[in-house]
Amino acid sequence: MRQGRSPLPAKPPARAGLIAVPNVTIVVDVLNGFCKRGNLASPRCDAAIPKIREVIEERRQAGDHLIFLADTHDPNDREFEVFPVHCVRGTIESEVVPELQPLLHDATLIRKRRYSGFFETDLDERLRAAQPEQVTVVGVCTDICVLHTVADLRNRDYRVIVPAAAVETFDGPGHPGDEVQHWALAHIRGVLGARVV
Numbered sequence: 001m002r003q004g005r006s007p008l009p010a011k012p013p014a015r016a017g018l019i020a021v022p023n024v025t026i027v028v029d030v031l032n033g034f035c036k037r038g039n040l041a042s043p044r045c046d047a048a049i050p051k052i053r054e055v056i057e058e059r060r061q062a063g064d065h066l067i068f069l070a071d072t073h074d075p076n077d078r079e080f081e082v083f084p085v086h087c088v089r090g091t092i093e094s095e096v097v098p099e100l101q102p103l104l105h106d107a108t109l110i111r112k113r114r115y116s117g118f119f120e121t122d123l124d125e126r127l128r129a130a131q132p133e134q135v136t137v138v139g140v141c142t143d144i145c146v147l148h149t150v151a152d153l154r155n156r157d158y159r160v161i162v163p164a165a166a167v168e169t170f171d172g173p174g175h176p177g178d179e180v181q182h183w184a185l186a187h188i189r190g191v192l193g194a195r196v197v
Contacts, residue, residue: 024132025059026117026153027052027068027107028139028146030100033093034071034170035140039084042170044177045140049099052138055166056103059136066107067126068096069117071145077113115148127158134159137194138166143184150194160194 032038035046060066071087072094073079087094094111096104110121117123127135135158137150146167153160164185171177189196 022132023059023062023064023134023136024127024130025056025064025066025136025138026149027056027066027100028117028137028149028167029069029071029087029141030097030139031070031087031093032095032097033087033091035097038086038093040086040170042140042168044170045168048140048166048168049097051163052166053099053103055136055138055163056100060103064136065130065132066103067117067123068100068104068107068109069123069139069145069149070094070096070109070111071113072111073113079113115145116152117145117149118152124156127156132158134161136161136163138163140167141169142167142188143169143180147184147188147192150188151192154192154194160192162188162194162196164196 030049030052032041034040034042035049056066072089073087075085075088096109108126110117110123112119112121114120135153137146137153137160139146146162150160150162162185167185169177169181169184185196188194
């Protein structure tokens with residue numbers, strides 16, 4: 001055990017109706033609104049979809065349970081004071097991209113309204129029930145929802161793997177994609193203690 005790190009807590013017993021699984025893969029916000037169309041759609045994120053799907057397929061073959069997180073906002077969400085309107089509930093923007101739709105049939109879909117997949121969702125309860133040995137995280141955007149979800153996973157002492165080629169961010173004014181991607185992966189590795197591969 002690395003100095004300064006607390007040991008992983010004892011796993012709680014699985015609740016009735018919720019089944020423990022070896023590992024979990026969390027797919028963060030691979031949505032039309034970030035990849036295909038809308039105020040925050042990014043060609044970089046769209047171009048990452050094939051690699052994201054490849055990693056998801058590999059992890060699924062290995063027995064991982066898939067959890068899709070989907071940014072979903074009400075029309076008057078306070079987040080729109082920071083970002084342009086995006087991924088409004090009931091619109092095409094809040095839906096998983098077509099390339100990944102076939103993988104939803106045996107996955108869990110969790111809608112969220114903030115950066116972390118844990119904020120006001122049942123993700124924590126589901127992970128406690130699943131008792132995974134490790135959690136793989138893929139998706140967009142590396143420096144926003146991926147990073148905040150990884151931080152909350154690490155704060156709960158989960159072992160986390162982030163495949164660098166299966167997370168992506170966007171280019172924009174004051175947000176140079178390559179630099180931000182490099183910083184975010186370094187932070188995820190060096191500060192949060194996740195394994196970046």
